[in-house]
Amino acid sequence: MSDMLTLRGVHTHIGRYHILHGVDFTVPEGQTTMLLGRNGAGKTTTLRTIMGLSPPSAGEIDFAGASIGGWATPDIAMRGVGYVPETMAVFSDLTVKENLVLAARSGPFDPTRLEWIFGFFPPLKKFWLSRAGSLSGGQKQMLSIARAIVEPRRLLLIDEPTKGLAPAIVMALIECLAEIKRSGATILLVEQNFRVAEAIGDTVAVMDNGAIVHRGAMAALSGDGALQERLLGLSLEAHQ
Amino acid sequence: MMLLSGDPPRGRVLSALLIVIVLALALTPFLFPGAKAMNVAAKICIFAALVASYDLLLGYTGTVSFAHTMFYGIGSYALAIALYGMGPTWSAVAVGLVVGLPVAAMLALGIGLFSLRVQAIFFAMITLAVASAFLVLASQLSWLTGGEDGRSFRLPELLRPGTVLLSKDTLGFEINGRTLTYYIVFAASGAMILALLRIVNSPFGRVLQAIRENPFRAEALGYRTVFHLTYANCISALVAACAGVLNALWLRYAGPDTSLSFSIMIDILLMVVIGGMGTIYGAILGATIFILAQNYLQALMGAASRAAGEIGLPLLPGLLHPDRWLLWLGLLFIASVYFFPTGIVGRLRAPAK
Amino acid sequence: MTDATAGGEALPKPPLDIVPLLLPVILALAMIPLIGSASTWVTLTVASLAMGMMIFIMASGLTLVFGLMDVLNFGHGAFIAVGAYVATLILLPMAAWVQADSLWQNLAAVTPAVLLAMAVTGALGLVFERVLIRPVYGQHLKQILITMGGLIVAEQGLYALWGPQIIPLPLPAALRGSFIFGDIAIAKYRLLAMLVGLTVFVVTMLVLNRTRLGLLIRAGVENREMVEALGYRIRRLFLGVFMAGSALAGLGGVMWSLYREQVHASIGNELMILVFIVVIIGGLGSVTGCFIGAVLVAMVANYGGFLLPKLALISDILLMVAILMWRPRGLYAVTNR
Numbered sequence: 032m033s034d035m036l037t038l039r040g041v042h043t044h045i046g047r048y049h050i051l052h053g054v055d056f057t058v059p060e061g062q063t064t065m066l067l068g069r070n071g072a073g074k075t076t077t078l079r080t081i082m083g084l085s086p087p088s089a090g091e092i093d094f095a096g097a098s099i100g101g102w103a104t105p106d107i108a109m110r111g112v113g114y115v116p117e118t119m120a121v122f123s124d125l126t127v128k129e130n131l132v133l134a135a136r137s138g139p140f141d142p143t144r145l146e147w148i149f150g151f152f153p154p155l156k157k158f159w160l161s162r163a164g165s166l167s168g169g170q171k172q173m174l175s176i177a178r179a180i181v182e183p184r185r186l187l188l189i190d191e192p193t194k195g196l197a198p199a200i201v202m203a204l205i206e207c208l209a210e211i212k213r214s215g216a217t218i219l220l221v222e223q224n225f226r227v228a229e230a231i232g233d234t235v236a237v238m239d240n241g242a243i244v245h246r247g248a249m250a251a252l253s254g255d256g257a258l259q260e261r262l263l264g265l266s267l268e269a270h271q
Numbered sequence: 272m273m274l275l276s277g278d279p280p281r282g283r284v285l286s287a288l289l290i291v292i293v294l295a296l297a298l299t300p301f302l303f304p305g306a307k308a309m310n311v312a313a314k315i316c317i318f319a320a321l322v323a324s325y326d327l328l329l330g331y332t333g334t335v336s337f338a339h340t341m342f343y344g345i346g347s348y349a350l351a352i353a354l355y356g357m358g359p360t361w362s363a364v365a366v367g368l369v370v371g372l373p374v375a376a377m378l379a380l381g382i383g384l385f386s387l388r389v390q391a392i393f394f395a396m397i398t399l400a401v402a403s404a405f406l407v408l409a410s411q412l413s414w415l416t417g418g419e420d421g422r423s424f425r426l427p428e429l430l431r432p433g434t435v436l437l438s439k440d441t442l443g444f445e446i447n448g449r450t451l452t453y454y455i456v457f458a459a460s461g462a463m464i465l466a467l468l469r470i471v472n473s474p475f476g477r478v479l480q481a482i483r484e485n486p487f488r489a490e491a492l493g494y495r496t497v498f499h500l501t502y503a504n505c506i507s508a509l510v511a512a513c514a515g516v517l518n519a520l521w522l523r524y525a526g527p528d529t530s531l532s533f534s535i536m537i538d539i540l541l542m543v544v545i546g547g548m549g550t551i552y553g554a555i556l557g558a559t560i561f562i563l564a565q566n567y568l569q570a571l572m573g574a575a576s577r578a579a580g581e582i583g584l585p586l587l588p589g590l591l592h593p594d595r596w597l598l599w600l601g602l603l604f605i606a607s608v609y610f611f612p613t614g615i616v617g618r619l620r621a622p623a624k
Numbered sequence: 625m626t627d628a629t630a631g632g633e634a635l636p637k638p639p640l641d642i643v644p645l646l647l648p649v650i651l652a653l654a655m656i657p658l659i660g661s662a663s664t665w666v667t668l669t670v671a672s673l674a675m676g677m678m679i680f681i682m683a684s685g686l687t688l689v690f691g692l693m694d695v696l697n698f699g700h701g702a703f704i705a706v707g708a709y710v711a712t713l714i715l716l717p718m719a720a721w722v723q724a725d726s727l728w729q730n731l732a733a734v735t736p737a738v739l740l741a742m743a744v745t746g747a748l749g750l751v752f753e754r755v756l757i758r759p760v761y762g763q764h765l766k767q768i769l770i771t772m773g774g775l776i777v778a779e780q781g782l783y784a785l786w787g788p789q790i791i792p793l794p795l796p797a798a799l800r801g802s803f804i805f806g807d808i809a810i811a812k813y814r815l816l817a818m819l820v821g822l823t824v825f826v827v828t829m830l831v832l833n834r835t836r837l838g839l840l841i842r843a844g845v846e847n848r849e850m851v852e853a854l855g856y857r858i859r860r861l862f863l864g865v866f867m868a869g870s871a872l873a874g875l876g877g878v879m880w881s882l883y884r885e886q887v888h889a890s891i892g893n894e895l896m897i898l899v900f901i902v903v904i905i906g907g908l909g910s911v912t913g914c915f916i917g918a919v920l921v922a923m924v925a926n927y928g929g930f931l932l933p934k935l936a937l938i939s940d941i942l943l944m945v946a947i948l949m950w951r952p953r954g955l956y957a958v959t960n961r
Contacts, residue, residue: 129839132836133856605777
């Protein structure tokens with residue numbers, strides 16, 4: 032299986048701060064890769080760097096056969112990346128429909144795809160013409176994900192979708208992510224919640240202090256308690 | 272070093288330039304006794320202080336105010352109205368100071384409390400609006416301000432040109448009331464600049480710079496940014512008002528064009544940016560270069576414009592017309608914001624140890 | 625369309641904030657007893673609306689540019705003045721048509737003048753954005769200084785090209801005079817100004833609410849990065865809005881000069897202050913707020929000028945202070961910046 036995304040020695044500076052210190056990992060096509068790590072390890076910055084929002088100062092980023100390091104964000108998006116930021120960033124002044132209209136770059140919605148999305152995100156259908164700002168937190172997260180998948184994308188970057196959501200909604204969201212995964216999508220998912228990671232991750236990369244400290248299969252990490260403790264000790268405690 | 276508050280110019284060229292300027296200003300009445308030279312020198316002194324006070328705001332706190340001429344004008348008008356109304360006495364001068372300076376400070380306090388809590392851009396817009404309203408008021412309330420004509424007044428006996436303090440026979444040149452007025456302007460401007468230098472190098476000045484660099488961090492460290500910015504705004508307004516008093520004292524006149532107009536505000540901006548923001552010394556250099564250019568460059572441009580006209584070049588005569596000198600300074604201004612954000616002083620100055 | 629697939633249910637909308645909308649109406653009604661004469665009141669109200677619409681035309685671009693890109697252009701006034709001067713390029717040579725007693729000949733002179741003014745100010749907007757503003761995105765202090773420098777240079781350029789004297793610019797013959805209803809006279813030009821202003825407002829609102837472009841602008845005001853992450857080049861979008869805003873400022877400049885029947889470079893500075901006050905009152909970034917703010921400022925100026933001429937000198941400032949006391953971020957706070 033080929034790699035959809037490869038990062039080699041990526042460094043990123045934000046202002047005066049050196050955030051990423053040589054990040055290396057790959058995202059295999061058709062799989063879900065988990066990006067784990069403590070708070071402040073640089074996971075969000077890694078996604079922002081891939082997206083071109085915090086451009087890399089050194090290193091290479093290969094995506095779908097092109098070297099996208101240094102590309103402008105819109106070009107990266109048009110190459111086939113869907114992005115669900117940590118803040119969800121729904122346009123609260125726009126309706127659910129209008130949010131998705133903007134996300135559907137190639138024109139009118141594909142009705143089957145829309146029905147597929149409504150299938151696991153029913154509230155979006157229900158509140159189709161409501162202002163996104165009036166949705167609940169979980170519904171906003173659904174909208175944010177729906178925006179990324181309203182058209183097929185080569186790669187989805189999803190940043191902590193379960194953050195701050197009630198456990199029942201988290202379970203539903205895992206189902207949805209699994210469903211999206213079954214449709215053949217390639218996903219890079221940042222997650223603090225280890226159970227979510229176990230449920231849908233195929234491969235895993237663990238970050239600490241702006242670099243990758245562990246790469247491997249999700250199942251291997253799942254079965255090795257000592258390794259989990261060593262890599263993620265703090266964040267696990269925080270979540271259990 | 273004490274005098275300069277431990278913040279010397281640093282840099283040989285810069286020190287030399289400043290020494291030359293200060294010496295030239297100090298000796299102007301003897302070296303260039305003509306009326307024009309004296310006027311230029313006095314204006315340099317006054318504007319150096321005025322621009323330095325603006326630098327406290329712009330350079331040290333990063334806030335853009337367009338109301339600086341308002342405070343300058345309040346100082347000018349306070350002295351003018353007092354001397355006009357009460358006659359040429361020293362008590363009138365005192366009344367002008369006692370009324371004008373607190374008014375300026377209170378107004379600065381009001382504006383600061385009202386608009387400094389929001390971001391810089393808001394403050395810039397609000398000060399612009401308030402200053403323009405003030406200008407309209409000053410030119411309409413003729414019973415108080417003399418309207419568009421302004422107020423001319425007579426100075427106390429001692430400061431009049433006719434008062435000869437030392438006749439020509441004693442030293443070879445005459446020292447009269449005008450000379451004395453010049454030295455009052457010179458000394459007061461110098462004192463204000465040194466005081467500002469002291470302020471920006473005090474702990475208060477460091478807090479201001481911390482706020483400029485990162486207001487959130489400064490706030491998190493426990494500094495109340497609104498309080499500090501308002502305080503800086505008041506000090507700056509006070510010094511501007513003092514400079515305004517000196518301006519009226521020298522001109523024996525206060526009017527909208529000489530103390531309030533928007534073009535003075537633009538002059539101040541040009542001087543502070545070209546001289547160098549956040550340095551105080553930049554004010555001296557900026558004011559000197561700008562006012563020399565204003566008074567002597569224009570003649571040069573006039574000659575060039577006529578020459579271009581005679582050769583028959585299109586457009587150039589208009590662009591080089593002496594009244595268009597601001598066009599070229601405006602371009603210089605834009606270039607300095609881009610390429611030398613720290614101005615001439617920043618270029619000449621060695622980094623702090 | 626997919627609308628049919630959606631359920632009809634909708635979440636409760638946030639209550640519509642109509643108090644600011646009612647302000648001008650209340651103000652106008654409250655003035656009836658104070659002014660006394662009905663015909664004077666109508667004249668003043670029409671004058672307010674006409675002046676308000678012209679200011680709105682000039683201010684709308686500024687507020688959108690700020691909302692979208694966090695750029696406050698202190699050089700906006702330059703576009704107003706440039707628009708006025710460019711219009712004279714056509715209106716003065718065609719004075720015979722302008723003064724002809726035929727509406728069609730008048731229009732044949734005025735329409736190209738307005739279009740040329742808007743084209744030139746729009747193009748100037750392009751230069752301004754590319755040369756002056758682009759290098760200093762996100763740096764407020766430099767933005768203010770640079771755009772101020774742009775204003776100085778543009779103003780001096782106008783003096784260099786046209787000279788410092790005031791250029792008289794008479795109104796076209798067909799637009800002079802008033803419609804008379806009983807003892808009420810309504811100046812034709814004021815009516816036209818109201819009409820143009822309303823059209824600009826309605827078109828702007830339609831574009832913002834009904835088109836993909838408008839959705840993008842509104843989305844961009846809220847979150848620039850996300851719009852880019854969806855694959856839109858927001859810089860290009862911004863440039864478009866900037867040019868449109870500049871062209872509107874040029875249109876406003878032409879209208880204002882015809883209103884005053886003279887052209888001078890100083891109108892840039894003069895109107896920019898009014899425009900700023902309007903934009904602050906309305907809430908930076910809000911087109912509706914800008915519309916209401918413009919009408920309010922014009923009403924206070926006109927009613928105030930009639931009732932208390934002395935106070936009218938600082939009435940804009942008093943209005944601004946009052947509004948900001950009530951709502952510190954302006955009538956409608958759009959952005960969180």
